[in-house]
Amino acid sequence: MTSAEMKPIETQPSSIELRDPLIVCGALRTGVRLVGALLDSNSGFASGPELPFVVTMAHQWRDLDATLGLNHEKHYGVSREASREAFRVAILKLFAPRLIEMRKPSFVLQSFAAAISLEVFGKLFPAAKFVLMVRDPRDVALSLLRCQWRNPRDGRPLPYTQDVQSGARFWVEFNSMIARSVGALNAPGRLLWVRYEDLCLNPGSCLDRLAKFIDTPRIDPSIAESSAGLVAHSSDEPHPALRVGSLDPASVGRWRTQLAGRDIAAIESITAPLRGKFGYG
Amino acid sequence: MVAANLGNPIFIGGVPRSGTTLLRVVLDTHPKIFCGTELRAVHALATLWSSADQRSGQLLNDAYAVPSDSLRRIFADLIMSFLTPAWAKSGKARVAEKTPSNVLVFPQLHALFPNSPLIHVLRDVRDVVASRLERDKERSSSSVDSVGLARLRAREWADTMRIRREMLDHPDRSRVYHELRYEDLVRAPQQTLTPMFEFIGEAFDPVVLGFHQVKRNVSGTEEWSAEAVSRSIFTTSVGRGRTTLSPAELDAVMTEAGATLHELGYDER
Numbered sequence: 001m002t003s004a005e006m007k008p009i010e011t012q013p014s015s016i017e018l019r020d021p022l023i024v025c026g027a028l029r030t031g032v033r034l035v036g037a038l039l040d041s042n043s044g045f046a047s048g049p050e051l052p053f054v055v056t057m058a059h060q061w062r063d064l065d066a067t068l069g070l071n072h073e074k075h076y077g078v079s080r081e082a083s084r085e086a087f088r089v090a091i092l093k094l095f096a097p098r099l100i101e102m103r104k105p106s107f108v109l110q111s112f113a114a115a116i117s118l119e120v121f122g123k124l125f126p127a128a129k130f131v132l133m134v135r136d137p138r139d140v141a142l143s144l145l146r147c148q149w150r151n152p153r154d155g156r157p158l159p160y161t162q163d164v165q166s167g168a169r170f171w172v173e174f175n176s177m178i179a180r181s182v183g184a185l186n187a188p189g190r191l192l193w194v195r196y197e198d199l200c201l202n203p204g205s206c207l208d209r210l211a212k213f214i215d216t217p218r219i220d221p222s223i224a225e226s227s228a229g230l231v232a233h234s235s236d237e238p239h240p241a242l243r244v245g246s247l248d249p250a251s252v253g254r255w256r257t258q259l260a261g262r263d264i265a266a267i268e269s270i271t272a273p274l275r276g277k278f279g280y281g
Numbered sequence: 282m283v284a285a286n287l288g289n290p291i292f293i294g295g296v297p298r299s300g301t302t303l304l305r306v307v308l309d310t311h312p313k314i315f316c317g318t319e320l321r322a323v324h325a326l327a328t329l330w331s332s333a334d335q336r337s338g339q340l341l342n343d344a345y346a347v348p349s350d351s352l353r354r355i356f357a358d359l360i361m362s363f364l365t366p367a368w369a370k371s372g373k374a375r376v377a378e379k380t381p382s383n384v385l386v387f388p389q390l391h392a393l394f395p396n397s398p399l400i401h402v403l404r405d406v407r408d409v410v411a412s413r414l415e416r417d418k419e420r421s422s423s424s425v426d427s428v429g430l431a432r433l434r435a436r437e438w439a440d441t442m443r444i445r446r447e448m449l450d451h452p453d454r455s456r457v458y459h460e461l462r463y464e465d466l467v468r469a470p471q472q473t474l475t476p477m478f479e480f481i482g483e484a485f486d487p488v489v490l491g492f493h494q495v496k497r498n499v500s501g502t503e504e505w506s507a508e509a510v511s512r513s514i515f516t517t518s519v520g521r522g523r524t525t526l527s528p529a530e531l532d533a534v535m536t537e538a539g540a541t542l543h544e545l546g547y548d549e550r
Contacts, residue, residue, distance in 0.1 A: 048344050048345055049340055049344050051337055051340070051341070051345075052336075052337070053329065053332060053333040053336065053337055056329060056332075056333075057329060057333075060325055060326070060329055063325075064322055064325070068321055068322060071321070071500055071501070072320070072322075072363060074498075074500075075317055075318045075367070075498050075500055076317060076320065076363060076364070076366060076367045077366040077367045077370060078362070078363050078366055078367075082362070082366070083362075083363070086359055086362035086363070087359065090355050090356070090358065090359040093351075093355050094341065094345060094347055094352075094355065095345070097345060097346035097347055097351075098344075098345050098346060101346060230344055233340065233343070233344050
């Protein structure tokens with residue numbers, strides 16, 4: 001059999017167009033899965049549980065391109081563009097059956113880790129847009145305390161779920177990386193910041209802004225149970241979803257009544273500079 | 282070997298300095314086989330697939346309707362996307378890929394390409410280490426801990442032998458796994474290559490022994506071998522380790538890998 005006869009293996013009907021995904025990302029407990037479920041319920045987008053290895057694939061492409069891109073071009077006739085396209089298509093093929101099942105044209109990739117790799121995803125998927133979730137670190141630290149998350153390697157509770165100071169430091173570390181990642185992406189028109197608080201307290205205007213950004217008709221604020229269950233499906237990663245429910249205004253500002261004063265002071269001290277930059281006084 | 286294998290890529294691997302480049306140029310000289318310079322991507326992609334399948338396979342099946350075989354084919358296609366353009370341009374019927382580290386993922390490659398021949402090049406660990414130490418010293422700007430390096434290189438050689446054992450125990454072994462020794466290849470090339478070509482479903486063609494007369498690209502670790510494959514097969518490298526390694530280096534090697542060397546039937550003296 002010659003190379004001409006050895007066709008690529010089809011994993012979906014040729015009628016499916018492999019479109020770059022919408023990428024919803026952000027730190028833990030900021031509403032990433034919530035937005036994924038919303039879009040899966042109410043728009044031309046389908047979502048699914050997080051697939052951590054997709055981030056690894058994206059990094060794999062970046063590393064191969066950086067170390068071997070020229071070599072592959074010179075010795076194998078594989079241009080860097082072709083290499084990128086090969087990885088892009090491989091990832092998009094993972095979502096195709098779900099899109100066919102849901103009869104939807106586009107996929108929402110929800111991923112925490114993608115938030116700190118925006119440049120990689122931005123290059124791998126040149127037409128992708130990004131929704132970046134942020135949330136008040138005081139509510140994030142409180143929310144993390146409720147998570148029974150453990151390191152799968154040693155079974156120990158993850159440190160940032162054990163006390164608010166660790167949770168606050170985690171918020172700072174992760175969001176610092178996000179800020180750098182946004183800078184590296186350097187594509188303002190492709191990125192929309194969404195505050196968890198706006199989503200829960202003013203869903204109408206927030207979702208209108210989101211709909212306009214992703215060029216879709218109005219997004220209803222309801223979440224279908226099937227979408228919530230799917231998006232929250234557990235993997236073997238250490239951060240299984242607690243629950244993806246409806247938009248809950250009561251989840252905003254819980255820190256005011258559920259955290260002790262000294263804990264609030266600790267979080268505010270740790271997160272001060274970055275908290276201000278993210279618009280949280 | 283049966284015709285079902287003909288459309289599947291041939292993968293060659295072995296610890297560096299074991300003769301994989303020599304075998305690669307021999308194969309590439311065959312009128313029916315294209316075997317370009319090292320791709321150096323297969324190991325990473327095969328490892329990534331294996332990890333994805335193990336950790337997310339159930340999730341992909343349940344939530345994404347992507348069963349394990351679909352995931353396998355996605356990654357197999359990804360690997361082939363790197364091989365196919367140059368293969369097509371060559372006009373040859375078969376494609377092979379040689380990167381030494383392929384050997385470390387032979388089990389994964391067999392799962393990804395169930396009908397692909399896997400060829401493992403073996404060589405006496407002492408000669409391998411002697412050759413690698415020579416390069417290690419050349420590349421270092423300061424003095425090296427040669428005994429420590431010898432131990433490390435011997436351990437890396439032993440790691441590939443663990444894969445060998447796994448492949449020898451595999452139920453598909455006789456159909457997909459073939460090994461040949463550098464020493465046999467250089468001492469009796471036609472006798473050694475003929476069964477290998479039969480294994481991959483091709484006839485031996487004496488033109489392959491003229492590999493050194495073909496000008497070709499080399500890259501990656503092949504650059505170490507560029508001179509060696511620009512002349513006809515020679516046997517002077519066989520046994521060099523016993524004379525070029527210091528007693529301390531040799532002792533380190535034999536401590537790490539002596540038992541396996543014995544298992545392979547090499548003379549340990």
